[in-house]
Amino acid sequence: MSVVLMYHDIVTTTDKSSGFQNKNAFQYKVEESAFEEQIKALRGKDLVFTFDDGGESFYTKAASILEKYGVRGLFFISTKYIDTPGFLTTEQVKVLADKGHIIGSHSHSHPEIFTKLSKEEVREEWRKSYEILKDILEEKDLPMSIPNGYASKIIMEEAIKCGFSDIYTSQPTTKTKLFQKHNVIGRYVVHDNMTTEDVLRIVNSKGCRLKMALKWHFLNVVKGVLGESYETIKAHVLYH
Template identity: 25%
Template sequence: MKNLLFLVSVGFFLLLGCQSDPHKITKEIPIITAPVKIAAPKKVMADAATILSKKEVPILCYHSIQNFSANASEMKKTYTVTPANFAEQMKALSDEGYQTILPNQLYEYLVHDAPLPAKPIMITFDDTREEQFSIGAAEMNKYGFKGVFFIMTVSINRPNYMTNNQIKNLSDSGNVIAAHTWDHHMVTKYTGDDWNTQLVKPKKKLEDITGKPVTYFAYPFGLWNKDAIPEIKKSGYQMAYILSTKRDSIDPLYTVRRIIVAGQWSTPSAIKAIKSSFNK
């Protein structure tokens, strides 16, 4: 019994010896926790009324950049600007303090109220004409301008029209390549497989050329109807451009206004038209 008490006593003192000094401060080991991920607030998309209430950005539409004779048809005169006048207009825009924007900037401004330059403008080209590359883009580059080229895919690589390489070059240089149907067949007449032929296939072809998504579309002749808008949305387009007619009250993003710069206008007339057409 005495041996048992002795062993218990020894064990008790040994146990006390293993304890830490009660006056000694033990350094705490920090607890490492995973960083808390805070989700970015979801952007609220503006409704149609809000989009329509915003100040419109001037958007210009060019077609041919060529010299033409005095006895040319009125249509040719309207849709054709001489190289000299185009050069003069680009300089005037720069001198006036305009800065070009692209469709993604316009979309963010309309939908999410993103800021724009003090004097924004968008320069667009329809129909794939070769001189839009060799004259138009070259002249714009002098002022750091970038544009939107609405491509009619049936015309690619044909005489007097842009090649695959030129379209790719425009895209790689910071311009936007967008769709303008396969063969300029007006949207208001589409039936059956026309939607696939005129909207889906051209989009895919341009994406194959540029290696980038194609999400913008321009109506041939600026003509549109309400039946077309759901098909354009379904085909993967984010915005669609008309000419100077009234925007749709329900889908303003699919009826973005532009004005044709007429060949009969002087440069002062063109600047005046820009200001008066988009003065809201």
């Protein structure tokens, strides 16, 4: 039973230019020194470190800190932004894979609300992304993570049809489920206000994980009622 953590960009207080630049994204950008403290405290534990979006900090900050402590990460990339300012370059994606990190997809364009897309649009997101990563990495066994936690049967089904293997969600759980013979793996999000103790608690305390799971289930109900204003209150409920 591994605990899978979900990070995004690793930044400094003066430079948060890596990855998406919107209000929702900033709450997930973890400060470099806090990140290193967390990795130091967590090494040796049964953990998986995952990273979403594809910001250049995967290469410039996250990977080197992980490597310093003998850890490897799982980096999910929104492929449309490769080689654009603030995001990984094609070369950096290759180097990360060469250093033993695992690369996966985080869709092509990172749709704000994935469940609003038609089945064809969902398929295009996964198809384009799979092709791009397959070409860069010469690798067919690629995992994926779903943007903004909008998991649905169609989204998972289309990703599998396009060739993806494991499915990573934003549901805080340590139980791996199966969907059409593919692993569906839950994750616990780490955000910018968390202390090392907070992160350690997720890993060490079943009670803490249960609390996060209950909040998540509650938010899923709210998500259906509130629609687009959901993102704004999500952070408040999850982290306070």
